[in-house]
Amino acid sequence: MAKKAKKSEISLSSPASVSAEGSTTVSNNKMVLRVKSSERMKGLTQQRRIGEKEKRSMSGKKAKSKQKKMLDSKKPKKPPTAFFYFLEDFRKKFQEQNPDVKSMRDIGKACGEKWKTMTYEEKVQYYDIATEKRAEFDRAMTEYNKRKESGDDQETEEDSEFDE
DNA sequence: AGGATGATTGTTGCC
DNA sequence: GGCAACAATCATCCT
Numbered sequence: 001m002a003k004k005a006k007k008s009e010i011s012l013s014s015p016a017s018v019s020a021e022g023s024t025t026v027s028n029n030k031m032v033l034r035v036k037s038s039e040r041m042k043g044l045t046q047q048r049r050i051g052e053k054e055k056r057s058m059s060g061k062k063a064k065s066k067q068k069k070m071l072d073s074k075k076p077k078k079p080p081t082a083f084f085y086f087l088e089d090f091r092k093k094f095q096e097q098n099p100d101v102k103s104m105r106d107i108g109k110a111c112g113e114k115w116k117t118m119t120y121e122e123k124v125q126y127y128d129i130a131t132e133k134r135a136e137f138d139r140a141m142t143e144y145n146k147r148k149e150s151g152d153d154q155e156t157e158e159d160s161e162f163d164e
Numbered sequence: 165a166g167g168a169t170g171a172t173t174g175t176t177g178c179c
Numbered sequence: 180g181g182c183a184a185c186a187a188t189c190a191t192c193c194t
Contacts (some may be wrong), residue, residue: 077185077186077187078175078176078184078185079175079186080174080186080187081173081174081175081186082173082174082175083172083173083174084172084173084174084187084188086173087172087173087187087188088187088188091188091189102189102190102191103170103171103188103189103190103191104170104171104172104187104188104189104190105169105170105171105172105189105190105191106171106190107171107172107188107189108170108171108172108173108188109171109172110172111171111172111173112171112172112173113172115172115173116173127174130174130175134175134176
């Protein structure tokens with residue numbers, strides 16, 4: 001059934017192009033990875049702007065405890081950014097080299113610092129993942145959106161607590 | 165004991 | 180154009 005074979009324009013500049021040895025070409029290339037959003041953005045809106053008053057505290061704390069138990073929910077959450085993927089990798093390495101280090105706060109700082117030092121070529125790899133992930137997220141959102149409109153199943157189950 | 169927070173950057177949608 | 184808020188993670192802090 002008419003699968004949307006549309007690949008969108010996710011084709012972000014390939015690392016090969018960037019490589020170009022260029023030392024200064026980096027600025028020229030800049031980040032050409034721009035995922036073109038479509039109508040799906042509308043759906044995203046509802047997810048966003050939950051408690052503007054509470055700021056992220058509300059979503060942050062709530063999500064923390066809840067998501068901790070239930071990773072999988074019905075609603076697609078924001079996909080991690082390239083930095084987060086880098087963090088994932090960096091964290092393992094960092095803990096290996098610095099077993100004494102504690103929470104992510106310290107790692108995040110180190111990570112951010114290093115991230116800035118990374119070149120586009122290095123970052124592009126993670127960007128690629130993030131971009132692809134976004135595409136998947138995009139698809140998930142569409143499906144979720146569709147189901148919602150179609151099924152109208154809104155079970156108002158904000159939290160289905162599965163007994164563990 | 166358990167909830168909450170803190171820190172990192174990126175992405176994204178609205179005004 | 181810019182901002183506000185959220186994305187994961189985990190040790191630590193506060194109640």
